[in-house]
Amino acid sequence: MITRASLCLSIIVSGLTLRRYGPEVGLPVSVVKYGGSMLWGTMVFLLVTMAAPNRSPWRGALIAGSIAVGVELFRLVHTPWLDAFRQTTPGALLLGRIFSAWNMLAYGVGIVLGMWLDRFAIAAFANTRALTDGPHSAS
Secondary structure, eight states, X not given: OHHHHHHHHHHHHHHHHHHHHTTXXXXXXXXXXXXXXXXXXXXXXXXXXXXXXXXXXXXXXXHHHHHHHXXXXXXXXXXXXXXXXXXXXXXXXXXXXXXXXXXXXXXXXXXXXXXXXXXXXXXXXXXXXXXXXXXXXXX
């Protein structure tokens, strides 16, 4: 759980950094926009796997994909209060502002990245733990 939480926190920081400083360092707008969407998909996957740690990664990916597509489709819904919330920073980060089918592709790539990172991090944590615990001797 700590491994996934740390990984999720680093993804959130990376996404916020990309959105904040990407344009300033000259990254193309498409890299900033879809890179952020990809990292958002990764974050959703990691949050799902933290909420349901005993589910298979594939089931977690399916749930994360459903959430991501649902949030994207929700961008097609417009009410004055919802549009006002979307104009705030939290609203833009959580719900986004404008529907884009390309975002769903970026979320999918991000979810696959999340599956890979999760597998890699869990395996690395297990290997590190095995090395630090060492063989136990009976006394």
